[in-house]
């Protein structure tokens with residue numbers, strides 16, 4: 589939207605921008621930036637000045653999160669749809685299975701793609717993986733691949749999986765700790781109330797909502813968007 593307001597839009601710019609934003613690889617990024625410069629040098633000047641990290645290859649590998657849009661929230665909402673009516677305690681248990689399910693889906697997709705990669709051991713724990721006509725240097729001990737996907741997402745890329753499977757290792761041992769049950773439990777671990785920090789804020793009382801008759805509606809009402817501009821009914 590910022591680019592659009594700056595006067596850079598259209599199908600070509602949109603395509604170049606999103607290739608640059610979605611790449612995990614500085615080489616691909618620089619190539620796309622060259623094309624954007626050809627399109628309009630001022631667009632490159634603006635993008636260079638952006639302090640926000642908007643391309644995946646710039647993301648901090650320590651975070652292990654490669655989302656650059658909020659689309660995954662919509663996907664997550666779709667996944668949780670069938671769980672929304674569950675009692676609170678059961679609902680608390682479900683998201684663990686959901687994140688596990690989402691991770692498993694990704695691994696399955698990358699495993700299928702890994703069948704088309706070929707590798708050569710280079711000694712010293714390093715491998716060269718061929719994917720179509722591109723060759724990537726890869727190490728499974730440091731969980732790094734030249735394509736950049738493994739470092740940024742925290743989940744082995746297809747090149748890593750190819751070697752992991754061929755060596756009869758388990759992919760689960762090569763997934764970042766963030767995605768494992770222990771990290772999940774640690775995130776929601778609650779210390780004993782006696783150890784909670786002191787605070788001097790007013791006591792928060794539950795809202796005085798009166799439950800109306802009948803079954804609660806499942807579809808959200810999109811706020812602030814005129815009815816005729818809404819996609820479908822209810823959910824925007």
Ligand SMILES: [Zn+2]
Pocket residue numbers: 724726733734735736737738745746747748
């Ligand atoms: Zn890779």
